[in-house]
Amino acid sequence: MKLITISVPAYNEQESITTLYETIVNVMDSIKDKYTFELLFINDGSKDKTLEIVKQLHKEDNRVGFVDLSRNYGKEIAMAAGFDYAKGDAVITMDADLQHPPELIKEMMNYGN
Numbered sequence: 001m002k003l004i005t006i007s008v009p010a011y012n013e014q015e016s017i018t019t020l021y022e023t024i025v026n027v028m029d030s031i032k033d034k035y036t037f038e039l040l041f042i043n044d045g046s047k048d049k050t051l052e053i054v055k056q057l058h059k060e061d062n063r064v065g066f067v068d069l070s071r072n073y074g075k076e077i078a079m080a081a082g083f084d085y086a087k088g089d090a091v092i093t094m095d096a097d098l099q100h101p102p103e104l105i106k107e108m109m110n111y112g113n
Helices: 017-029 050-060 075-085 104-110
Strands: 002-010 035-044 064-069 090-093
Touching: 002 017, 002 075, 002 104, 017 035, 017 050, 017 104, 035 050, 035 075, 050 064, 064 075, 075 090
Parallel strands: 002 035, 002 090, 035 064
Antiparallel strands: none
């Protein structure tokens, strides 16, 4: 079974992280017969409780991982860190603020099938 890494750069996203997590889990659970996944949050030097929330999700769900950057390096560096730490056969990068609807993951994974 293919492992999909969903990499999420996050800077001060405490308001959306839990909703994003729940939505991604629901989407990925609906295609679990084809794919397993890891959800990798890249904390880009957040000043709010983003890292705290991500650490709690990591404790509760072993599919959640995180990288904690020492300061805010910007989205491109955070995305690169996500690619560096990803374990998946494929990587999907999504914005933490739900600007990219996680429901589109299913369409991306079925493209060409």
